[in-house]
Amino acid sequence: MKYIDYVQLNPFQKFWYNFKNFFIALPGNLLKGIKAIGNFFKKLFVGIGKGVAGYFTRFVKGDWATKLSYVIMGFGNIMKGQIIKGLIFLAAEVAFIAFMIGFGADKIYNLGFFNNGKIGFREQGEWAIDPSTGRRTYSPPDDSMQLLLYGVLTMIIIAVFLVIYFASVKSAYKVQQQKAAGEKIPGFKEEMRQFGDEKFHITLLAFPCLTISVFTIMPLLFMILIAFTSYTQSTPFFQWVGLQTFADVFQTSGAASQGETFIELTKWTLIWAVMATVLNYILGMIVALMINKKGIKLKALWRTLFVVTVAVPQFVSLLLMQQMLEGNQFGAINQLLESLGWLPVSDSGAVQYIDFLANANKWIPRITVIVVNIWVGIPYTILITSGILMNIPADLYESATIDGAGPARTFFSITLPYMLFVTTPYLITTFIGNINNFNVIYLLVGEQNSMDLHNAGYTDLLVTWLFRMSTSTGEYNTAAAVGILVFIVCATVSLLTFNLTKSAKNEEEFS
Amino acid sequence: MIKSYKTRRTIVNTLIYVLLGGLGLIWISPLVYLIMHSFRGGKAELATTIIPQEWTIDNYAKVFNPPDPNVVNFPQWFMNTFIIAIFSCLISTLAVLMVSYAFSRLRFKARRPLINVGMILGMFPGFMTMIAIYYLMKAMGLLEMPKIALIICYSAGAGLGYQISKGFFDTIPRALDEAATIDGATRNQIFWKIILPMSKPILVYTVLTSFIGPWTDFILAKIIVGAQGPENYTVAIGLQKLVGQEYKAQHYREFLAGSVIVAVPITALFLFMQRYYVEGVTAGGVKG
Numbered sequence: 001m002k003y004i005d006y007v008q009l010n011p012f013q014k015f016w017y018n019f020k021n022f023f024i025a026l027p028g029n030l031l032k033g034i035k036a037i038g039n040f041f042k043k044l045f046v047g048i049g050k051g052v053a054g055y056f057t058r059f060v061k062g063d064w065a066t067k068l069s070y071v072i073m074g075f076g077n078i079m080k081g082q083i084i085k086g087l088i089f090l091a092a093e094v095a096f097i098a099f100m101i102g103f104g105a106d107k108i109y110n111l112g113f114f115n116n117g118k119i120g121f122r123e124q125g126e127w128a129i130d131p132s133t134g135r136r137t138y139s140p141p142d143d144s145m146q147l148l149l150y151g152v153l154t155m156i157i158i159a160v161f162l163v164i165y166f167a168s169v170k171s172a173y174k175v176q177q178q179k180a181a182g183e184k185i186p187g188f189k190e191e192m193r194q195f196g197d198e199k200f201h202i203t204l205l206a207f208p209c210l211t212i213s214v215f216t217i218m219p220l221l222f223m224i225l226i227a228f229t230s231y232t233q234s235t236p237f238f239q240w241v242g243l244q245t246f247a248d249v250f251q252t253s254g255a256a257s258q259g260e261t262f263i264e265l266t267k268w269t270l271i272w273a274v275m276a277t278v279l280n281y282i283l284g285m286i287v288a289l290m291i292n293k294k295g296i297k298l299k300a301l302w303r304t305l306f307v308v309t310v311a312v313p314q315f316v317s318l319l320l321m322q323q324m325l326e327g328n329q330f331g332a333i334n335q336l337l338e339s340l341g342w343l344p345v346s347d348s349g350a351v352q353y354i355d356f357l358a359n360a361n362k363w364i365p366r367i368t369v370i371v372v373n374i375w376v377g378i379p380y381t382i383l384i385t386s387g388i389l390m391n392i393p394a395d396l397y398e399s400a401t402i403d404g405a406g407p408a409r410t411f412f413s414i415t416l417p418y419m420l421f422v423t424t425p426y427l428i429t430t431f432i433g434n435i436n437n438f439n440v441i442y443l444l445v446g447e448q449n450s451m452d453l454h455n456a457g458y459t460d461l462l463v464t465w466l467f468r469m470s471t472s473t474g475e476y477n478t479a480a481a482v483g484i485l486v487f488i489v490c491a492t493v494s495l496l497t498f499n500l501t502k503s504a505k506n507e508e509e510f511s
Numbered sequence: 512m513i514k515s516y517k518t519r520r521t522i523v524n525t526l527i528y529v530l531l532g533g534l535g536l537i538w539i540s541p542l543v544y545l546i547m548h549s550f551r552g553g554k555a556e557l558a559t560t561i562i563p564q565e566w567t568i569d570n571y572a573k574v575f576n577p578p579d580p581n582v583v584n585f586p587q588w589f590m591n592t593f594i595i596a597i598f599s600c601l602i603s604t605l606a607v608l609m610v611s612y613a614f615s616r617l618r619f620k621a622r623r624p625l626i627n628v629g630m631i632l633g634m635f636p637g638f639m640t641m642i643a644i645y646y647l648m649k650a651m652g653l654l655e656m657p658k659i660a661l662i663i664c665y666s667a668g669a670g671l672g673y674q675i676s677k678g679f680f681d682t683i684p685r686a687l688d689e690a691a692t693i694d695g696a697t698r699n700q701i702f703w704k705i706i707l708p709m710s711k712p713i714l715v716y717t718v719l720t721s722f723i724g725p726w727t728d729f730i731l732a733k734i735i736v737g738a739q740g741p742e743n744y745t746v747a748i749g750l751q752k753l754v755g756q757e758y759k760a761q762h763y764r765e766f767l768a769g770s771v772i773v774a775v776p777i778t779a780l781f782l783f784m785q786r787y788y789v790e791g792v793t794a795g796g797v798k799g
Contacts, residue, residue: 040627149646196699201617203699204609205625208670211606212632215667219643220635226643287534290527295520304782305535311781312542313727315747316770319754320545323763330557332544339561375538383789436636438730443751463636470642471734483639490634 012396016417051166058173069172073165076172080179084188089168096161104154110142111151117240119144119151119229144238145231152222156213227481233474245477249485258478261454261465268366269461273434276373281427283374284381285419286411288389291382303386306379314376318443321372325444327355357445362458365445369459373440384426385419392418432490436463462486545774549767556763570768583762584741585769588749591658595745596725598662603669603721604714611673612702615680616688629671641734648735657736657743664731665724679713680706716787719780726777746773 009017059070069076074089112119120142127136178185186194195203227245231238252259291302309317324332334353337343344352356368392415400410420427438461445459452458455473456465462482469479548558552567574585614626644664653660683706691701707714725732729747736743744752746769752758753766781788 145646146650149643149650193697197697200698200702201613201619201622204613204617204702208606208610209625211663211667212670215644215647215663216632216640216671219640219647220632222643223639287531290531293524293527295524296527296531302531302535306538307782307785308542308778309538311778312774313747313777315727315729315751316545316774317541319751319766320541320770323754324541324544329559332558332561335559335561375541379538383785387789432634438638443729463638466636467638467730476642479642480639483636487635487639490636491631494630494634 012414055166055169058169062173063176066172066176070169073168077175080175081185082175082188085191092161092164099157104157107147107150107154110147112240119239120147120237123237141237143236145236148225149222152218152225156218223480224484226476227484229477231476245481249478249481258454261456264453265456265460265462265465268458269435272370272461273431275370276377276434276437277427277431279370279374280377280381284378285385285415287378288382288385289415292386292389303382306382309375310379310383314439315443318439322357322444325356325368327353327358329353365459369441369444372444376440385423388419388422428493432493435486435490437461438463438467442467545767546771549764549771551764556760570764574765574768574772582741583753583765585749587742588744588746591743592726592745595658595661595665596722599665599725600718600722602666604717606666606670607673607676607717610670611677611680612706614673615677616706617698632671638730641731645734657739660735661725661732664735665728669721676713676717679710683709712787716784719784723777723780726773
């Protein structure tokens with residue numbers, strides 16, 4: 001369609017046109033996403049290549065002090081007057097070497113390079129007799145988990161050291177050049193001042209980057225590595241097994257096998273994520289439309305009535321719901337149904353209570369959690385969409401009413417396409433959020449779940465399964481593998497979103 | 512014709528009022544139930560009727576002044592959570608502001624790559640790492656000091672939640688920075704003296720969300736203090752324990768009263784910062 005045709009469309013047709021193109025462009029965007037990943041790696045390798053080339057050219061062009069800095073960090077800086085800076089580099093090198101000798105080298109040595117992929121060396125506990133005292137001492141088997149954790153820590157420290165090392169080499173060469181050009185060599189104070197100005201980003205990001213590396217990236221790397229080992233609670237001494245864990249996850253022999261469970265839970269996770277997202281979105285929007293309709297009074301009251309449930313901490317509202325849904329005379333919902341006379345009564349006169357959360361029929365708990373999630377989720381949709389709904393041009397509705405469209409028709413032909421177009425990214429984030437929705441499932445069904453599958457009940461999502469495997473049954477490697485699979489799904493969906501929203505391109509417009 | 516249009520509108524509006532009233536009732540009823548039963552008296556711990564037969568404030572008295580503090584010690588849990596919340600709020604707010612300012616206003620080579628790394632990290636299921644975090648804390652000896660461990664858990668990754676305040680900083684005109692630079696201000700000064708004073712709304716939002724976080728978190732707290740003694744619990748863990756099979760028959764009403772005590776201030780805070788929340792989510796959601 002040419003631009004001139006596009007401009008002549010009415011607003012509604014424009015939305016429809018864009019909305020349609022959104023899906024037509026989907027495969028292309030997927031391809032673009034894959035290309036973007038390719039480009040990222042290309043850039044990465046080019047960058048590394050340039051860095052390595054620079055490393056050697058600096059060595060060739062450097063004077064003897066700079067050359068010596070390649071071995072004794074900071075030497076060049078000290079020789080040219082930047083004494084404090086040079087000493088800091090030197091101290092970093094000394095500290096690193098001390099660390100490696102005292103701790104790090106041993107941990108790397110233990111990582112399995114020298115023992116057929118077994119992490120650690122002592123497989124069984126050993127008794128040894130001290131010849132001088134004659135006392136028996138016991139050495140427990142190596143704790144592979146701890147060794148691996150320290151190994152990852154050592155790797156990160158090596159990486160940090162390498163960054164410092166390259167910075168020191170660069171700095172030595174730079175100061176040499178500055179001296180050759182006859183420039184004034186900045187003193188320590190001057191360089192410190194730069195951290196408040198030109199290099200302010202380093203000051204700002206240093207602390208958060210450090211904590212994120214240690215408490216987010218390192219645990220993540222560790223868990224990713226765990227997926228390739230044989231680590232479970234019963235095997236504290238473990239080894240690398242490659243992709244075996246992933247193969248086991250897809251192994252489908254037996255009724256409660258991992259593979260069977262994985263397929264069942266993946267299906268349910270997807271059904272759950274779609275239902276939870278779509279139902280909350282549409283129903284929430286209808287409620288929001290009702291609240292914001294012209295002529296409806298007490299808007300603030302209605303809004304607050306719904307929004308209060310967002311504000312109450314989820315562990316309170318969900319634990320309460322769990323109690324209210326109990327399948328006996330103490331559950332409030334059953335009490336209500338009983339007083340209304342809607343519960344079946346057995347021949348002996350006893351009331352048969354409905355067990356909402358631990359029912360033998362797997363669909364009753366599943367529908368229950370979806371319904372409870374509607375209760376949890378609709379207020380969020382109301383909060384988010386109210387403002388956007390107000391922005392839909394009123395003339396669209398007016399012309400639709402004049403043309404004789406009823407409320408249902410206007411909703412599906414005007415409101416929904418418009419909202420979908422504007423809030424698609426939000427919708428996709430919500431979808432991912434629902435795939436990872438731990439709270440609703442775990443707090444609601446948590447401990448009374450009947451475990452018919454492999455350490456999971458029928459209402460478990462992949463993430464709650466992951467949680468159960470890593471906390472109660474200690475199948476750490478399987479849990480990590482499932483985590484990686486969930487990540488792959490979420491990453492693919494996010495990558496799509498990221499390419500669809502133009503935020504990356506438009507970012508500079510605001511600044 | 513006009514009259515019939517009016518009648519139709521009245522009918523539609525009445526229908527909407529009825530629907531909204533009904534839905535509102537359904538939405539609010541669990542909370543009404545919670546408050547009502549937190550005042551329930553009588554011998555039976557568990558309710559057999561929807562409307563309580565006897566009323567009392569004993570449940571609250573028991574919560575504030577626990578008869579058996581070694582089992583149920585709500586004041587202690589409350590204090591634990593409060594201390595954790597204060598400290599993690601301070602650290603997280605600082606981290607979030609620093610990261611978002613750097614990503615929004617400063618231009619440096621590593622900026623794009625770092626933003627991408629942050630995005631990728633956000634896609635892993637959050638608690639995939641918790642076992643590793645548990646062992647890391649254990650290795651560092653921090654399980655003996657669960658409060659510090661939890662403060663670290665809540666604030667260490669806080670910098671990754673920079674998007675919302677970055678979006679806010681992006682809207683402040685760059686001309687301000689440029690003018691200040693011409694006047695000789697360093698970036699450090701610009702951050703503290705120009706940008707921060709202008710960022711009150713986002714500051715309030717960041718402070719409140721990071722303060723509320725520890726009160727509502729369940730998973731991390733469960734990992735770190737779940738296996739420890741009740742003196743180290745946070746409110747979420749403590750209250751969950753009270754409705755577990757072991758304690759429910761004796762402490763159910765204390766759970767209800769305790770929940771009300773936690774929920775009321777948090778609800779108030781949330782209603783107060785609702786506007787910022789919506790701005791934040793729509794900014795992050797619609798812009799990506």
